[in-house]
Amino acid sequence: MSKNSHIPYGNERPLKTKGGRKKRLCRHMVDIWNKTIPYKLYSESKASLSSKREERLIWFLEEVLGPEHSWEGYCQLIAHHSFLGRVTLDWALMLDNARKIMATATEETRVHPENLENMAWGAFYEEIRKKCQRSPYGAEWFQICQNLAKRLGQGIYKTWFAEASLVDFTKTTVTLQVNNPFIRDYILAYFFLDLAYAVQAAYPLVNRIDFQIRSLKERSSSL
Numbered sequence: 361m362s363k364n365s366h367i368p369y370g371n372e373r374p375l376k377t378k379g380g381r382k383k384r385l386c387r388h389m390v391d392i393w394n395k396t397i398p399y400k401l402y403s404e405s406k407a408s409l410s411s412k413r414e415e416r417l418i419w420f421l422e423e424v425l426g427p428e429h430s431w432e433g434y435c436q437l438i439a440h441h442s443f444l445g446r447v448t449l450d451w452a453l454m455l456d457n458a459r460k461i462m463a464t465a466t467e468e469t470r471v472h473p474e475n476l477e478n479m480a481w482g483a484f485y486e487e488i489r490k491k492c493q494r495s496p497y498g499a500e501w502f503q504i505c506q507n508l509a510k511r512l513g514q515g516i517y518k519t520w521f522a523e524a525s526l527v528d529f530t531k532t533t534v535t536l537q538v539n540n541p542f543i544r545d546y547i548l549a550y551f552f553l554d555l556a557y558a559v560q561a562a563y564p565l566v567n568r569i570d571f572q573i574r575s576l577k578e579r580s581s582s583l
Contacts, residue, residue: 386414389421389431393449396435407449416453424458424542433519437461455542462519462546484514491522500563501526504534507558512551520547533568534559544571 390409407413425431438452438461451457479487485506492502504526509517520543528535538544547555552569559566 382418383409383414385421386417389417390449392432393435393452396432396439397447398439413449413453416450420453420458423540424455425539430523434458434461437519459546463550479514484509488517488522492525495525495527497526497529500529500534503562504558507561508554511554511558516551520551527572528570531563531565533570534563534566535570535572537572537574539574541573544573547571 386409390407390413393407421431425434434452438447452461488505488509489502492498492505495501505517505521508521512521523539524543525537526534527537538547548571555569559569
C-alpha cells in the first residue's frame with residue numbers, strides 16, 4: 361500500500377486526452393472552484409488556468425479523485441469546512457492537503473452526519489440501486505451498499521463508495537474496483553471495518569475483501 365506524500369510537479373502523468381478536450385475539462389474545473397469556494401476562503405481574487413495548473417488538475421483528477429463530478433464534491437468539502445482557513449487552488453491540489461481535507465471532513469461527518477445528508481433515505485437507496493446496476497454483481501453490491509450507507513451516512517458513502525463497483529463475488533471473497541490507489545488506501549485506512557461489517561451482514565461466509573484499480577482507459581471513458 362502506497363505511503364508516498366506529495367508528488368512533485370515533475371512526476372505528474374497527464375491524462376491521455378486530446379488537448380482541446382483536456383483544456384475544456386480544466387476550465388470547467390476552475391469554473392467550479394470559483395463558483396463553489398467563498399471568497400473569504402481563498403487569497404486569490406479568482407483562480408485562472410495556467411499550463412502548470414492544467415497538468416496539475418488532470419493529475420489530481422486521475423490519481424486522487426477519479427470521475428469529474430468528484431471534483432465538485434471536493435470543492436464543496438472545502439467550502440463546507442471553513443475552519444480550514446484561507447486556501448488557494450494550488451494548495452487544494454497538493455496530495456497532503458487533500459488528505460487533511462478529506463480526513464477532517466470524514467471525522468466531522470461521522471459526528472454530524474446530518475450535515476451532508478440531504479436526501480430522503482428511500483430516494484437515496486434508489487439512487488444507489490441504479491448505480492449498482494452497472495456493476496457485474498449489481499444485486500449483491502446493492503445489498504452491501506445499503507449497509508454501508510446506513511452505517512456511514514450519505515455524505516461519507518457518496519464521497520468514498522459511490523463510484524466503487526463489485527467486480528467479482530464468491531462465497532468467501534468479494535473484489536471491489538475503485539478509481540485509484542488513493543481511494544483504495546483511504547478506504548483501507550479509515551473504513552475497512554465498516555466495509556467488512558457491511559459485507560458480512562449481507563453475506564456472512566465472506567472472509568476476504570480484495571481491491572482492483574480501474575484502468576486508465578476505463579477512467580478516461582467516464583470523463
